Amino acid sequence: MNKLFRSPLLLAAALAGAAPQVALAQNAPSAMPQAPVQGPMSLSLQQAVTYAVQNKSSLLATRLGEATAAAKVGEIKSAGLPQVNVAATLSNNFKLQKSLVDVGSFSGGMTSSTTLTAADINAAQNGQTVSLGTVFTPAEPVPPTAIAFGLQYAGNASASVSQLLFDGSYLIGLKAAKVYTELAKKQTQQAEIDVAEQVSKAYYSTLVARSRLSLLSRNVQRLDTVLSQTDKTYKAGFAEKLDVDRLRVQRNNLVVERQKAERLTELSLGLLKFQMGLSQAQGIILTDSLGAAVVDAGSLRQRLSVADFTNGGGVAGQAPVPNAPALGTGNTAAQNRLDQQNALSGGQGSMARGAINYNNRIEFSTLETQQALAGLDLRNRQAGAYPRLVLTGAYGFLGSSNQLGELFAFRGPDSRNSAGLLNQNWFGFGNVGLSLNVPVFDGFRRKYLVQQSKLQQQTIEKGFETLRQSIDLQDAQSRTTLINALDVLDNQKANLDLATDVARVTRIKFNAGVGSNLEVITAETDLRTAQTNYYGAIYDVLVAKVDRDKATGELYSQVKK
Incomplete structure (x- = not known):
């Protein structure tokens, strides 16, 4: 801005020539001549x-x-x-990033087991229904485990739009x-x-x-x-x-x-x-x-x-010889x-x-x-203290697969495999929102x-x-x-x-x-x-x-x- x-912000002249009578005359306006191919x-x-x-x-x-x-x-x-952008990415995660996960915390630090007594065995043999009891005991400590999230191939296609609402x-x-x-x-x-x-x-x-x-x-x-x-x-x-x-x-x-x-x-x-x-x-x-x-x-x-x-x-x-006029003539x-x-x-x-x-x-x-x-430059710099408000929105799809060919299958939410199980590999996402930027202190730069x-x-x-x-x-x-x-x-x-x-x-x-x-x-x-x-x-x-x-x-x- x-x-x-x-x-x-923002020849040497030729001296001498013929002696015509001096008269002020302006030529009448005429059209602009077009340069001929030949001739002056x-x-x-x-x-x-x-x-x-x-x-x-x-x-x-x-x-x-x-x-x-x-x-x-x-x-x-x-x-x-409005600012509209369309983006698409394709990545080969040949080495997936791993993160350490404390898997031991998933069970609350306890391990469970089922107890079976002789009375329970006799009751079962007599055709009676037996309810087995669960016993919780402290689990052995398990170190954090490195787990990779995601698949080798990933794709992303999205469209985003933004509209400036106010900017001084x-x-x-x-x-x-x-x-x-x-x-x-x-x-x-x-x-x-x-x-x-x-x-x-x-x-x-x-x-x-x-x-x-x-x-x-x-x-x-x-x-x-x-x-x-x-x-x-x-x-x-x-x-x-x-x-x-x-x-x-x-x-x-x-x-x-x-x-x-x-x-x-x-x-x-x-x-x-x-x-x-x-x-x-x-x-x-x-x-x-x-x-x-x-x-x-x-x-x-x-x-x-x-x-x-x-x-x-x-x-x-x-006159042939100029004569100085008498003083007082004006x-x-x-x-x-x-x-x-x-x-x-x-x-x-x-x-x-x-x-x-x-x-x-x-x-x-x-x-x-x-x-x-x-x-206007002064007003522009003073307007730098005003907030800036932008309306944003985006919609797109994110997909992943362990095989490149499978990534381009573009299977939606109703897709199922031969066993009848869901095998969707592309998922949609969208968002809309407001972005407000309020300058508070810039180290006296605007001043x-x-x-x-x-x-x-x-x-x-x-x-x-x-x-x-x-x-x-x-x-x-x-x-x-x-x-x-x-x-x-x-x-x-x-x-x-x-x-x-x-x-x-x-x-x-x-x-x-x-x-x-x-x-x-x-x-x-x-x-x-x-x-x-x-x-x-x-x-x-x-x-x-x-x-x-x-x-x-x-x-x-x-x-x-």
Whole structure:
């Protein structure tokens, strides 16, 4: 019974990619795709998470634990049902056990004899009836005699039944069964949330890696165009060979970078398949776009109570160069810093204050279930002082014989031998009764068990406060990380816009003959750096958003929408 109460409590990201407009968009829910025998699977983020929840081996193992808990509950409930047993034994008593018996005590220590006198003889001869007298005299002492009881072969067949009528621990166990099952389900929910987090991050990593690979391919094509034009200009005598060589070196470096991006994309894709529990040989097509996955910065800032509409519109609403607003506008940079400091220290902004619901966190709900189990464990150990009442009954047959074949003759009470004498060799027996067990004194064992349960309850109560503080810290950290990631994304988008414009103007000047080749190479290098930083910022925002949703307990529900 006590086992019921002893269940225990609980890639490197691809940086850089293409520069789509930032917009928040959720794909409409769609049916879970079935893995084809041949051909790739089309997967949205929601479908990828759903597939992982249904097929990942670690989750399947967790669900087996849930099924095991249900079976354990059934085991406990079975103790209250009738217990029926059938037994049969056959024994060969090749050496019968003997017992010492004082046979002299059977006659009371006396021996009897009959006296016959001459008068008695004469009377008998005359046809008279003679009554002979009995004389008792002390018997000679006889030592105890060893006597063997039973026959060589013996058999026994019986059926017994028992029914538990009252047991305090059993009644408490029935109440704990439902709570115990709930605990197993919540542990499964925790595993599902972890899988949703892993799949989401791997999915975003693959999207960013593919976008960066696509952008690098376009950069190679653009550089090939510049190289071709420069080579023609060199052949016409209007450019130096050094300009062509510099561009060729730049192109070779870009090709190598693209090859690295291809391998990183494959690695990201392999990680996603692993997190989904999908075979590495299975092809997949990601249907979500990076533009739909990137979070709208302005909307998030409003939700995080640090809205700044002058420079917080995300990529879609980003001004060319962010300008610090004047103090006193209500959404100042100083207010931004204050909100971030409040978040880091555990404080909340005005809109977010009081928004935390601890019950959204599965860890909090799991601890509540463990607390309920601890209370039932305490009641179970206190119930150990109650009596235990069991109804019992049995019926069977017992037989014996000096020959094995005779034992299986199964002769009943009406069986007689050739001489007409009873020769029964099997005899029935039966009984019914009540068994009452009243614990009186167990050496204070139950007292210390109850004390342990009370201390366990106090430990769980202290755990609630620790968990609340941990959730508060995670909430503050996720808010700050997300705010910082959004700020970095805005700045990197501004840098990307500037680098793109500089590269465009530099190419125009070079084609017009008023700019140098070195300026073009420098501008292209700065552009690629800006692109890499921008997509690194995109991925940081996506990961921070996943961490934020997990901290607030909304990750799994957000993904399923």
